[in-house]
Amino acid sequence: MRDKFVVALAVAAGVLLAFNLYRIFLVLPDEALQGAIYRIIFFHVPAAITGMIGYFAALLLSLAYLSFGNFRYDSLAASVVEVSVVFSVVNIVTGSIWARVIWGIWWTWDYRLTSALVCVLIFSGYLMLRRAIDEPTQRARLSAALCVFGCIDVVIVWKSIEWFRTQHPGPVLSIRTGGGRIDPAMEQMLYLNFAAILMIAIALVLIRTRQEATAREIDSLRRIANAA
């Protein structure tokens, strides 16, 4: 049942992506100032938002694990963090390529880039910590604690580096600015692609969670085998 859902989700995401790509390349015009390179934004921004949503979800799941002790929360949190790190890396790399053309530099210590990098570092540490611990309960507990600390730190990092440095383009989505800073067709495309990327992310998380459950099953079967 769940497998069918994952497959259906992946197929739907694929179809939406194909439709979006058609529109991105063949229907939408070039941006006045940036030329063709602006189209990266349709992957750059949704990947960033997906990553952020993932980290926030991981925070809630980690708190849930610490409160209730159910391993499913831990598996879900680990899967969500892993997929979020992947999409955050996509965000940073695509942003870097865009910056090379528009700003002439691969990287700058602007607040959004720096905060994004710090996010990736913190949650890569989370993934490394998980691999370093074999015992499941200890692993779940420690990674949940790190996730909680990490997510709260991300908020502080975000705000503090924002005061520190600003070069990245400001907000353009009309939900934040009230309209007028981006072409409506482009904005709609952004939301559509965000939906596609979110669906892919959810499918990947579900697959990964299933793998965590399998790993737990192997672990418990091994204990039974050893005890016998």
Added chain:
Amino acid sequence: MDARNFTFMFYGFLAAWLIVLLYVISLARRGARLNRELEQVKQLIGADRASEPARLEDRSR
């Protein structure tokens, strides 16, 4: 300028897709490995259960 623009746009899309693709491949390989391990452990348990009566007899002596 325009040609460079298009080239980099292509690189950007390539990078995004490649990263996700690499992750999906690693996920697939990990899944296959886990399934193999699961089968192995299940067989191990099955073999253990088959030899259990013999062992019990050994212990009771």
Added chain:
Amino acid sequence: MAIELRTKESINAAGAFAVVILLLFSFAFDPGADATREIGGGLLWLVFAFAGALIFNRGFARELPNDCLDTLLSSAVSGASLLLGKSFANLLMLLAVEFLSLFVFGIFYDVRWWLRPLELAALCVLATWGISVIGAVFGALTVNLRLRELMLPVIIYPLLIPLLIAAIEITNALFSNRPLGSYELLWGRVLLVFDIVFTALAMALAETILVN
């Protein structure tokens, strides 16, 4: 803490390490007086962060032989008090290393750090407390891990970034003898928020972190 005072092994090691790093940095760039004053803060706080990792690694690891850690955990002392105690011990040790480093820094780099002693002292205590709490929490978390010495720095440095930026900005202002304007006070607030939030979080999660 008593063990530490008797043997001083951590402080010695961390102090020596700090001096060596300061020496190495002097080769990395030419320590002319003006430039040093602007980047001196960054230099120092990086050195303190590295020395801190050395101290935190030893913090809980010292309890491992002879099951001291288990005894501590099963005693009547609450988890929160244990963490607070460890943080306080870390704080004192790191402050000692910082004081030594400031002396050496002043001599090697010709920076007059004693011009604003009260503000510098307040900054050091606040920032070092933040580092100590994070070090205590993650020192406890990683005590049983194989790759403890590697995992601890990898985990705590990204978390410490806002604190380090704040400390560096304020230190640079103090070394250049600039008055602390609204920019520096903003960072002071970040420092305070960091300390309060993470101390509270550590207390709240203490039992979870320390259960073995």
